Amino acid sequence: MRDVLTALAKLWKIDDAAKGYDEELRTLPEKIAAMRRDVDMLEGLLTAERAQVAEAEALKASRAEDLVERREALSRAKSKASRSRTLKESDAADREVEATRRTIADREREITTLEETLNAKRGTLEARERQLEEAKNIANEETTAAEARLAEVRVARETVVVGRDELVEALPRRVVKRYEKLRTRDRFLPVSIVTGPTCVSCRMTLPAQLCIEVKRAGEKSPAKPDIEDFLVCPQCHAFLVHIDFVEPPPPSV
Numbered sequence: 245m246r247d248v249l250t251a252l253a254k255l256w257k258i259d260d261a262a263k264g265y266d267e268e269l270r271t272l273p274e275k276i277a278a279m280r281r282d283v284d285m286l287e288g289l290l291t292a293e294r295a296q297v298a299e300a301e302a303l304k305a306s307r308a309e310d311l312v313e314r315r316e317a318l319s320r321a322k323s324k325a326s327r328s329r330t331l332k333e334s335d336a337a338d339r340e341v342e343a344t345r346r347t348i349a350d351r352e353r354e355i356t357t358l359e360e361t362l363n364a365k366r367g368t369l370e371a372r373e374r375q376l377e378e379a380k381n382i383a384n385e386e387t388t389a390a391e392a393r394l395a396e397v398r399v400a401r402e403t404v405v406v407g408r409d410e411l412v413e414a415l416p417r418r419v420v421k422r423y424e425k426l427r428t429r430d431r432f433l434p435v436s437i438v439t440g441p442t443c444v445s446c447r448m449t450l451p452a453q454l455c456i457e458v459k460r461a462g463e464k465s466p467a468k469p470d471i472e473d474f475l476v477c478p479q480c481h482a483f484l485v486h487i488d489f490v491e492p493p494p495p496s497v
């Protein structure tokens with residue numbers, strides 16, 4: 245029985261060591277993807293800003309063209325006024341001159357406002373371009389670093405999981421099945437390495453009799469150990485393995 249308990253503790257140690265690597269293998273690509281999304285978002289904003297600037301520029305150009313036409317209209321209206329023979333004609337011509345002047349003043353104000361808007365938009369555009377450039381640089385640097393780290397992690401993980409298959413082979417199938425299921429839990433451990441009166445997985449104080457049984461579990465020698473021969477925590481159901489059966493023994497503190 246001691247051998248299978250040792251194998252179970254070893255399996256847990258391997259998986260626990262690989263856990264950090266598995267986590268990195270999962271989170272690093274996510275981190276890269278998130279950065280790419282940020283860059284894409286900034287690029288989208290930049291495209292929108294550029295379109296806004298182009299739109300304002302087109303509007304300003306059409307207003308400027310209109311202004312030229314209005315000025316021509318004003319000189320036409322003025323010459324017409326100078327040529328008017330009757331009071332009625334003169335009044336009508338004066339009104340036209342006045343109206344055209346007002347329109348010109350309106351256009352000029354509009355163009356000034358558009359210029360101000362354009363300047364502000366160009367400022368935003370420049371800021372966005374700088375932001376995007378920065379975000380791209382950071383994303384590229386971080387991606388390179390993350391890719392290097394991923395390669396390292398893959399190698400390290402391979403080293404850590406050496407011998408895992410043999411341990412799984414050495415354990416009863418039902419135990420492995422239960423262990424794999426327990427391993428998916430977040431709050432509790434699948435295996436609780438017992439060093440004292442408490443379960444290290446859930447911190448519950450174990451019944452005294454169970455503690456004794458856990459310590460003596462290695463002495464039992466069932467013909468073919470199965471899941472019933474393994475002791476579990478009454479609260480969190482982690483497999484209980486006494487520290488004495490853990491190999492190599494952990495360094496004494």
Ligand SMILES: [Zn+2]
Nearest residue numbers: 443446477480
């Ligand atoms: Zn427990």
